[in-house]
Amino acid sequence: MKxxxxxxxxxxxxxxxxxxxxxxxxxxxxxxxxxEANLAAVNYHFGSKxxxxxxxxxxxxxxxxxxxxxxxDAAEAAAGDQPLAIDNLLRIFFTxxxxxxxxxxxxxxxxxxxxxxxxxxxxxxxVVSVFQPIADRFLTALHRSAPHLSEAQLITRAMFMKxxxxxxxxxxxxxxxxxxxxxxxMDDPEELIEELVQFCTEGFRLHTPNSGPQAE
Amino acid sequence: MKxxxxxxxxxxxxxxxxxxxxxxxxxxxxxxxxxEANLAAVNYHFGSKxxxxxxxxxxxxxxxxxxxxxxxDAAEAAAGDQPLAIDNLLRIFFTxxxxxxxxxxxxxxxxxxxxxxxxxxxxxxxVVSVFQPIADRFLTALHRSAPHLSEAQLITRAMFMKxxxxxxxxxxxxxxxxxxxxxxxMDDPEELIEELVQFCTEGFRLHTPNSGPQAE
DNA sequence: GTATGTATAAAACAAGCGTTTGAATTTTTC
DNA sequence: GAAAAATTCAAACGCTTGTTTTATACATAC
Numbered sequence: 001m002k003x004x005x006x007x008x009x010x011x012x013x014x015x016x017x018x019x020x021x022x023x024x025x026x027x028x029x030x031x032x033x034x035x036e037a038n039l040a041a042v043n044y045h046f047g048s049k050x051x052x053x054x055x056x057x058x059x060x061x062x063x064x065x066x067x068x069x070x071x072x073d074a075a076e077a078a079a080g081d082q083p084l085a086i087d088n089l090l091r092i093f094f095t096x097x098x099x100x101x102x103x104x105x106x107x108x109x110x111x112x113x114x115x116x117x118x119x120x121x122x123x124x125x126x127v128v129s130v131f132q133p134i135a136d137r138f139l140t141a142l143h144r145s146a147p148h149l150s151e152a153q154l155i156t157r158a159m160f161m162k163x164x165x166x167x168x169x170x171x172x173x174x175x176x177x178x179x180x181x182x183x184x185x186m187d188d189p190e191e192l193i194e195e196l197v198q199f200c201t202e203g204f205r206l207h208t209p210n211s212g213p214q215a216e
Numbered sequence: 217m218k219x220x221x222x223x224x225x226x227x228x229x230x231x232x233x234x235x236x237x238x239x240x241x242x243x244x245x246x247x248x249x250x251x252e253a254n255l256a257a258v259n260y261h262f263g264s265k266x267x268x269x270x271x272x273x274x275x276x277x278x279x280x281x282x283x284x285x286x287x288x289d290a291a292e293a294a295a296g297d298q299p300l301a302i303d304n305l306l307r308i309f310f311t312x313x314x315x316x317x318x319x320x321x322x323x324x325x326x327x328x329x330x331x332x333x334x335x336x337x338x339x340x341x342x343v344v345s346v347f348q349p350i351a352d353r354f355l356t357a358l359h360r361s362a363p364h365l366s367e368a369q370l371i372t373r374a375m376f377m378k379x380x381x382x383x384x385x386x387x388x389x390x391x392x393x394x395x396x397x398x399x400x401x402m403d404d405p406e407e408l409i410e411e412l413v414q415f416c417t418e419g420f421r422l423h424t425p426n427s428g429p430q431a432e
Numbered sequence: 433g434t435a436t437g438t439a440t441a442a443a444a445c446a447a448g449c450g451t452t453t454g455a456a457t458t459t460t461t462c
Numbered sequence: 463g464a465a466a467a468a469t470t471c472a473a474a475c476g477c478t479t480g481t482t483t484t485a486t487a488c489a490t491a492c
Contacts, residue, residue: 006439021336024240028480038441043481045439110333117329117386120237153411156384160415163383164376170333195369195424199376202418208411222469244450254471259451261469 007045009035011056019107022114023053023123054126057115060108065134068096072141083144087201093138094165094193101169102189113170148207161200168192223261225251227272235323238330239269239339270342273331276324281350284312288357299360303417309354310381310409317385318405329386364423377416384412 004012013035017026028042028049035041046052071092075084101109115127143154220228229251233242244258244265251257262268287308291300317325331343359370 022240022334024238025336027478029478038439039480040442040482041440049480110335113333114330117326117333118238119326120241156408156411157415159384160380160412163379163381165379166383167379168372168375192372195372196376198422198424199373199419202422203415206414206418208414243448245448254469255450255473256452256471257469265450 006035006037006041010037010042010045010052011059014052015056015060015108015111018053018056019111022111023049023118050122057112057126057130061112061130064096064100065130068092068134069137071096072137076141083147084141086142086145086204087197089138089141089145090161090197090200090204091193094196097165098169098189098193098196102192109166109169110171113166116166142204146204149204153208157200157204160203164200165196168196222251222253222257226253226258226261226268227275230268231272231276231324231327234269234272235327238327239265239334266338273328273342273346277328277346280312280316281346284308284350285353287312288353292357299363300357302358302361302420303413305354305357305361306377306413306416306420307409310412313381314385314405314409314412318408325382325385329382332382358420362420365420369424373416373420376419380416381412384408 010031014026014031017031017034020026029039031052032039032041042049042052046055072089075088075092097109115123118124118127139154139158142158143151146154149157226247230242230247233247233250236242245255247268248255248257258265258268262271288305291304291308313325331339334340334343355370355374358374359367362370365373
């Protein structure tokens, strides 16, 4: 039985509580109580409630994105100067996070999905700093793999893709539970990854002549 | 200059404020101040803060969904006993809400996107009651239009579709603004609709033999 | 062993929260 | 125009919030 540090216990408690009820929905008192720490511990170790959230996100997403970028680097190195096939690229994009977060009771993706919709500056700052690099990296690769798309189309479809992934990972909560009445739609992460890859690959392959610049 | 009722002013104020900073992020005092109403007005007219949010959502989404269902009814009637083509079905699904919410400064889709990720019972109850009927209606139609998909696949892909739409409508806030550095990805709603239709249609057409029941 | 920086603890702070009350006021109804 | 109903209003209630303070314990270093 390893003795966990107060910091780690705070991060764990905050992660599970924020994921369930959102940042604004949880008080520092609830967090410190669950973590069996003193009320002042959050402000001592993380400066503020927002600092705690930032730390908790970086703890999870940082290593995950490092892994994804490493895998993309390796795939691109193996491909030489050839662009990656779209489905391979998307598979690299999806696999690590879906596998990583596919544990029973894991609700962090739900929190992340919420944060992606939160326009408050403090949240945007964290989300951008964590996801900006990986978004740019994959967008560049996508641009090489799908040269038939205009930049506007590429960005639009990448937005579709991100929305589909985020939604699927956060369990599609409401609609799914409403539509399927309790039946979880897809319980095998590998299957979900493959469905997502197929779905989006087709969407990116498509070449629609419209939406180009009007006059050029 | 029509005299607006207190109720309407409260709904308008709450809609814009909730959309910007979320349900928990806005106080009744801010709402009543913006609406130039008394602090007690919210509880008098809507019973509670949650009641106000419910009323505001139903005011916007109710008529919108009625319209969508009417359009689907008409299309199905015109098609006789033939299933609708997938792209036509999806076009009906996307068009009304995207057109309706495509006004400058319209941020309600952002609120809706957040609510779709909110697991708190009060929110789930509202969201389900508002979106359940239309989800069921379109899922049934989709099932007829895409008979090659297993039920699990259908639900999964519908989740992708919903995620893509919700995300695109709520402006893909973070990723888009980060990636494009200010450039809005798609400013013409008709173009967005068409991109979304194409993207998802391809995804639904795809026939992947896996994901069927293991033994049957 | 005494100093030094780190961590925990209990208590208080000032501000904000959703909601309720009860009286004043306006609007509707007959 | 009087009675009744609906609405507005100022004030207060009770409670929770994030953060700060002050004091105490615990390390490791010299």
